[in-house]
Amino acid sequence: MAETGTGKAGKKFIGKGTLFVISAPSGAGKTTLCQKLLKNMPGLRLSVSYTTRQPRKGEANDVDYTFVGKRKFMGMIERGEFAEWAAVHGNLYGTSVKRLKKLTAEGYDIILDIDTHGAMQLKSNYENAVYIFILPPSIDALEKRLVNRKTDSEDTIAGRLDNAKTEIASYKDYDYIIINDRIDKAYRELESIIIAAKLRTGNADHNWIKNLTN
Numbered sequence: 001m002a003e004t005g006t007g008k009a010g011k012k013f014i015g016k017g018t019l020f021v022i023s024a025p026s027g028a029g030k031t032t033l034c035q036k037l038l039k040n041m042p043g044l045r046l047s048v049s050y051t052t053r054q055p056r057k058g059e060a061n062d063v064d065y066t067f068v069g070k071r072k073f074m075g076m077i078e079r080g081e082f083a084e085w086a087a088v089h090g091n092l093y094g095t096s097v098k099r100l101k102k103l104t105a106e107g108y109d110i111i112l113d114i115d116t117h118g119a120m121q122l123k124s125n126y127e128n129a130v131y132i133f134i135l136p137p138s139i140d141a142l143e144k145r146l147v148n149r150k151t152d153s154e155d156t157i158a159g160r161l162d163n164a165k166t167e168i169a170s171y172k173d174y175d176y177i178i179i180n181d182r183i184d185k186a187y188r189e190l191e192s193i194i195i196a197a198k199l200r201t202g203n204a205d206h207n208w209i210k211n212l213t214n
């Protein structure tokens with residue numbers, strides 16, 4: 001069971017961009033979908049999280065995660081450097097406020113691949129975010145994907161499946177639900193949500209529209 005960090009009262013904005021918060025039980029295909037989005041949509045950047053987890057084979061520091069020790073992570077919590085943080089599967093994960101601000105200042109919208117507890121902290125603290133939940137077609141399919149991935153032990157997989165059930169229970173807190181039964185369909189749906197969010201009136205170039213009629 002994950003613990004959560006505490007948020008401050010009063011909602012904040014992170015720059016002008018939109019935060020796309022994507023949660024899913026592990027094995028639902030979230031990473032594949034996010035990588036495809038980042039490749040196809042140049043205005044999007046991934047929020048690289050800090051974690052105390054050990055790097056897996058093929059993961060690079062500051063690309064997949066910034067890998068830090070527990071002491072450094074706890075110091076960052078104390079200094080209020082995280083927009084949200086949570087303990088997931090026994091490791092700590094957090095989103096740096098400074099990184100979010102830097103990316104939005106550069107004009108990017110941001111993808112945050114974070115767990116449900118972290119997502120709910122953001123929801124109570126920040127305004128400009130869209131919440132998307134990705135579901136597997138079944139728990140069996142999820143288990144198969146975790147086994148085929150060959151990155152986790154049997155015990156870890158059992159823990160991830162338990163956690164998946166808890167996470168799925170919070171789907172109602174999200175704005176959009178995608179069922180990843182076919183990756184191409186799920187991707188199209190995810191891209192549509194991002195395109196639609198960017199076309200919201202609040203995100204329009206109001207000066208440009210004003211000049212259109214002057």
Ligand code: 5GP
Nearest residue numbers: 049050085086088093094095113114115118
């Ligand atoms: P993994 O260790 O498999 O990469 O990630 C485990 C879980 O941690 C995933 O559900 C992922 O979305 C979540 N996670 C990754 N980064 C963060 C973060 O910065 N904050 C929170 N709350 N969860 C995160």
